[in-house]
Amino acid sequence: MKKKILIHDIAKHLDVSIATVSLVLNGKAKEMRISDTLADRVQQYTASVGYKPNQLAKSLRTGKTNVIGLMVEDIANPFFATVARLIEKKALARGYHIIYCSTNNDPAKAQGLLTMFQERHVDGYILALPEGVGSEVSSLVRSGKPVVLFDRMLPDVSANAVVVDGATGMYEATQHLLTQGFKNIALVSLQSEQQQMLARRQGYLQALQEQNLPALVHTVDYTQEPEQVVSQIQAFFQANPSCNAVLFATNYLGVHGLEALNRLGRSIPKHMAVVSFDDSNLSRLYSPPITVVAQPIEAMAENIIVTLLTALGDPLKSTSVTQLLLTPHLLIRESSIRFKP
Amino acid sequence: MKKKILIHDIAKHLDVSIATVSLVLNGKAKEMRISDTLADRVQQYTASVGYKPNQLAKSLRTGKTNVIGLMVEDIANPFFATVARLIEKKALARGYHIIYCSTNNDPAKAQGLLTMFQERHVDGYILALPEGVGSEVSSLVRSGKPVVLFDRMLPDVSANAVVVDGATGMYEATQHLLTQGFKNIALVSLQSEQQQMLARRQGYLQALQEQNLPALVHTVDYTQEPEQVVSQIQAFFQANPSCNAVLFATNYLGVHGLEALNRLGRSIPKHMAVVSFDDSNLSRLYSPPITVVAQPIEAMAENIIVTLLTALGDPLKSTSVTQLLLTPHLLIRESSIRFKP
DNA sequence: CTGAAAGCGCTTACAG
DNA sequence: CTGAAAGCGCTTACAG
Known part of the structure; x- marks a missing residue:
């Protein structure tokens, strides 16, 4: 030095x-x-x-920091971690650096982090937000700052967004289970009104409705300890003995759901067919391998960064909003195939 | 706005x-x-x-940014992601923000990121580095910047460090397998001279040596595609049919190793006892559950941040170096218990 | 107790 | 083609 x-x-x-x-x-x-x-x-x-x-002096003078703020729900969640890694890589290749934060789905924390991003004068925002910060984001967008929402949109907020079509994903997953002959299909979801959760539930409901089959939805309070989440799901399965197929709406739920089935000694797919949202090593290597609705993570990352860089390019063009709905794909594995003894 | x-x-x-x-x-x-x-x-x-x-102006004037640079091998690796999340949380509570980067174990990339951290005037550095950047880190330390290495030290670099005692961890894991009566125990490790890898191998070798048993080490080239890694491990198992127990030196290797065993149709622990480094959802939920050497992640994060903040506190005290060796613990699960028909 | 002024290190009209 | 100067927004001796 x-x-x-x-x-x-x-x-x-x-x-x-x-x-x-x-x-x-x-x-x-x-x-x-x-x-x-x-x-x-x-x-x-x-x-x-x-x-x-000296970048500080440069930034002070030019008002540009070449830093992008990235807010995820939880950086230790494999979905968000993978998106983050890809975004980081792509941003770096374009001369931008990333500051990450995890909101843990807490609106107060998200709000604080948003303020922090502003104080640090990040050039752009990539956000997967909890509910309840709509007005903050709206004013951010109105101020002309480049913003891209991802994973989930915010109701009544008109901002760029890159999300996955969870409704179609879940619709297809449910249809797949129906085709396999399952008729008592449950959905385990979160106690959350987040847009992507509603969409996923909606896809499930629609598929069942088309066949005039009853829906069975259980929502989990994700603020609990992991142990509680598992036993809550366990209790749900016990209370619904006729249910022989289940969809988990997130990989977080999938992990805890598998644990619950484990403890109940239910074998997959013999006693219970399983489909989870999000692919992972666990789904792939589990016995039996778990059928999943896989999100196109690479495409998400690419579209997010391109959308943001475009907005950074022409700040005046901020009147036009890009909203992309990417298609997930169903990876059919053993866990959802009707058991033939 | x-x-x-x-x-x-x-x-x-x-x-x-x-x-x-x-x-x-x-x-x-x-x-x-x-x-x-x-x-x-x-x-x-x-x-x-x-x-x-305006933080930019403030930083320019005071020379302090309240930003800490955190460099990990791969943010999508559950171990690093969890450490990162905990560090972020603890740093935020003390008014510091984190910039993360992934090196992918590439020295050139790590060097570039180190330069970037300097340009951004981060106040402190938390680093899990690849081999080959020793002199850069040494000069960083000599310049008086607060630095904490973690997960792995760097040979010949005298810097603060928080690492896990992998030698003891692997020694105990190997002893556990020996106690279970396994005598042909292999180690699957990385083609890497990184300090923590050497330590883990060293623990394995010592345990076998004490019993006068032969060692069998296979090292994997991690720069390959995942598919190649799996088939390489497969080939190794096929070439060593007498081997009936294996230790995977990282969770990355554990994931691919399980896949390899899967493909070979070897059942665990009947045909092959398994122990992996690092705990994860996969290890916990696998059938059978996998015995692991678990790192004390929470304690690592806490010690890292405390060490760094101490160094930030008295920059003059940079003469004294803190090196912490935390003890991992063996979580014994079914995968390593001698099969009794 | 308080104000005027220098300075952190850079970029960029502006005038030559 | 090039130089002197203002200014980004703040902090902090220094003098009163």
């Missing part, structure tokens, strides 16, 4: 003005008709001494 | 000098003997208008 070298030092050494150095470094040499010879000398020298402009 | 309000605005409105406002806001009112009455007025007013100082 040598002493930090400043633009002033390099200007002095090269015997040119600070402006010249700055202009060259910011690619405005041509524009300002600085001679190629001089520009080259500046480039050479700055590279040789490894000069790095 | 109203117009951004500045310290100048509030000074004018209160008819005091900018300095007064700044001093009060930074808790130096007493020190500068500003009257309580005035101080209160300032507090009241700034709170009422929701004034937030």
